[in-house]
Amino acid sequence: MSKNDPLSLLRDFTISKKPITLVAANGTLVTELTEATDVVFADDKQTFKFPRSTPTNYRRGASDETYTLETLLFLLQRAHLSVAEYSLEGAQKGIQIVSILDKRLVLDYLTGVTATSANIIYLPSETSKRPGDDVVDDTQGEASKKQKTGAQSGHGDDSDVLRMIISRERLARTTASVLRGNKSFANIQKIGIGILLKSKSKDDKAAVAKKPDSRQPGAPVPSSTAAARPPTSSNPSAKPSSQVKSKSSSSRIPIIIIPAAVTSMLTMYNIKQLLEDQLFVDSQEIRNKGAPKPNRLVIERRQKANEAHKTPYHVIDSVDHLRPEDWDRVVCVFTTGAEWQFKKWKWQKPLELFAHVKGFYCKWADEQPKDTIKTWNVEMLSLNRHRRHADRATVTEFWDSLQSWCLANKPHLAY
Structure with missing residues (x-):
């Protein structure tokens, strides 16, 4: 072939x-x-x-x-x-x-x-040429050379016979082909x-039917006075429903942690442009323009191309403000290969850390990874130094891998 x-x-x-x-x-x-x-x-x-x-x-x-x-x-x-x-x-x-x-x-x-x-x-033109047909022995006589050349050019009787044999060739039956049979289950x-x-359509209709319609008789009518009323003294700890809903939604947003080192390929300056716009930009170029460093970023991504909803991800480079319950939302960690990066973390050992989160190591395609990376449970992402149009494929590979890991390990998050 x-x-x-x-x-x-x-x-x-x-x-x-x-x-x-x-x-x-x-x-x-x-x-x-x-x-x-x-x-x-x-x-x-x-x-x-x-x-x-x-x-x-x-x-x-x-x-x-x-x-x-x-x-x-x-x-x-x-x-x-x-x-x-x-x-x-x-x-x-x-x-x-x-x-x-x-x-x-x-x-x-x-x-x-x-x-x-x-x-x-395999096409006949690909199988008709046998090994050694192009080799001509210098010790052969002129008549022998002419005979072989004539056979290869397709003008001799041997070539006609060979073409006829090849046209009638059929693939031999193997154990695999016999077990597969000849029936189609399309x-x-x-x-x-x-x-x-x-089934999916019925589930969607059932979900819509369960939602109460405020236009129907007997449906509870929301009161603007009650919604605006502050908590009473009998229940001082009560909070507005909008605040409770906001807190519940934010507690399910996945968290991505990147290195805080300024020498890292991925920093808070360029991570949003890479993961959202699928384009790598050097952090130093952004810093030279005087752009301030953000403390927390929100990256939004559509899980499917035709989906209107965008899934948010929080990106940070410091865990100082993470609460103990927030560690359950950490789904991804970008590492530079230095173990000191995990100091004061919930999981400080790489073996334990990458058993709870998905690990990634970003490098240039023409360089070798650090020796420590080879022993850690992390996935390598390679970026080309000059071909920026290839960044899209690398970022797509990252999102596909992260989504598969989340589905298998943390399906309760809003990803």
Whole structure:
């Protein structure tokens, strides 16, 4: 198989963790697959661009249909989801998904766990050339050289026979292909997705029906006089409901802690621009402009592209004002690799700290991490020194990883 086809490029870029760029119709870079029209594979040597609907050489089960580049890329982006969540999101976005029977085989091949797959279709032009056909022995006679050259050029009888044999070749049946069978369960997937969508619609309607309607007879009517009335002497500790609601909401906002060192790549000067605008700016440049250093930042992010609601995150670089109950809201810590950063924290040992929170270590792509980082349970984020358009892919990787961790470890927070 050619190294320039979309399937090979997607596998190579996934194994080597190179960024894959999504481009919209107007040429701008996007993060959502549904907003893109083209997928770009670019490295230091060359660049390849394919429409996202480009078919690949990976066959769907035992049928003659092949998966598209869009389907395989969507599977890689949602590999952490369960089968039900993956199928439901694919149906909502209108993207064809990989069948349940093929999912693990496709992921193993694209991530490099397996070197090949029985479902890959090899074109005749890729298999007709055998090893050693291009090698010509200098000790051979002229007649032998002409005979081999004629066979390679396709004008001899041997070449016709070879083409006929290749055209009739079929993939051998393996234990994996026999167990998979030749039946398609696509209709069952569609039925299951329909059931999930109906169930979600019923739950939404039931939630709306439970809310009291102030316009209906008998519904409690809010009194502006009662709302404005201060607490009575019989209950001096009573507080307005708006204050209680505000306190309840703020107690569920996740907290991100970054290093306080001025030499750190990420500081309170540039963290908001990186995580919200997906663009890295040197902290020194911002300080030179005379910008004051904020004590606390609020970063807002949409969990889904078509979602109107934005989830807030609090970002701090000092834990001096954290209350004991606030530590339960800490979901992420950026570290520089120095253990003194955790002094006076609730968890002062890296082994204990990164067992309770998600850890990240940010570095330049061309530098090696510190030796201490290799022994800590942290995830590395690599930024390119000069290619700012690649920042978007790194930030997307960060948010996806953090959200997966929060879902598994702290689902009670408002993320």
